[in-house]
Amino acid sequence: MAFTNLPTDVLRTYLAVIDLESFTKAGRLLGRTQPAVSLQIHKLEELVGSPLLDTSGRGIVLTPEGEVLARHARQLLALNDEIVARLQKREMGGRLRVGLPTDYAVSFFQKSLSSYVRQNPDVEMSIHCDISDRLLAMFAAEELDLAIAMFDDRPKPGLIYSWAEKPIWVAASDFDSERQDTVPIAAHPEGCHYRSRMTHALDQIGRAWRITYSSPGVNGLQQAVQSGLGVTALTRRTLLRGMRILGEKDGFPTLPDIHLGLHFKNTNASTAALMLVNYIMQALHDSGQTGFIRLQKMDGTGPS
Known part of the structure; x- marks a missing residue:
């Protein structure tokens, strides 16, 4: 079986074009002309059998194969x-x-x-x-x-x-989910992926929530959960003693990866x-x- 070898110098040119967002800048860095850089990218596309860069609009966009x-x-x-x-x-x-x-x-x-x-x-x-x-x-x-x-x-x-x-819902060991009409959430500030997943998941099942504690650091969230100020989403590696995992039986939907x-x-x-x-x-x-x-x-x- 014949294998296709991808030359490292051509791959280096390809990444330079991506990182510098310019054929011309990549050429200057590598000591090549802009046409020579374009030729190497064309050669790479022929080797892999797929288009790698979309230059039809403004800027350089990677195709799925290019990514x-x-x-x-x-x-x-x-x-x-x-x-x-x-x-x-x-x-x-x-x-x-x-x-x-x-x-x-x-x-x-x-x-x-x-x-x-x-x-x-x-x-x-x-x-x-x-x-x-x-x-x-x-x-x-x-x-x-x-x-x-x-x-x-x-x-x-x-x-x-x-x-x-896999993010998981966690709460203090003595947290009683049945007594909570509105879910108290401890979360990172707005823009955090965990925060958006928690609020979106609760919105989808129609369960009310409110942010009771906000902290940019995980230590603050861990302490807030342990002290009963709110529930949050963590990974298993950041679980601490005094916490328990909440699941669908507790009224907390599975969170996406x-x-x-x-x-x-x-x-x-x-x-x-x-x-x-x-x-x-x-x-x-x-x-x-x-x-x-x-x-x-x-x-x-x-x-x-």
Whole structure:
């Protein structure tokens, strides 16, 4: 059986066009003319047998096939570049700006990032925690080197790895759902994916609700739930003692999955950023094998 090989230099051109949103800028970065860049993209489309970019309107829009290729091309080049960096014994110093959604600031990724810093003491890391929409805006503005953020519908630019989390309703252990005509909700501020899922799910079944507590951090929500100020949606990894899970028998509908992604631009990435991206992807993969993460399907259908 003959396999099609995708040249890394062509994939690098493809990602440069996407990241810089311009054939001309990509050409300047790579030392090629704009027609040469266009020719490489055409060659790549011929190799994969599908159109990858829609340039019929203003700007550059990825086709569904183009999104799938971009995601896996980022993974392939990140691994390729890390291998070269290790063999060439490149220095690992530098500054990294990482964005985390609020409910992961005290959980899985904080532990992974702390472990990475201990192994690479010459890397200066700063972590910014916020709601996902703001993190993605900062990432797009080049204010973050990589961002872990939630997304709905179509993947966001720079997505290199994605997975799904199942949010669950939780309340204090002594919470009595039958005595609550109006559901008291503890939630992150407006714009949070968990908040919108909770309120939309209750609206769909016609159950009244009100926001009784709002906090940008998961610690505040956890404490509010434990003290009985309200119910909220968390993932199993952020459950604490003194909480119980609520289900349909308690009058709380199943919540749809939350899709999360690691966002990273290969263009002009530092060695430290490449190492961290691969470190996080490996940690996610290992976590998936133990049942905590359901990994992205590899057939191009998106998160599971």
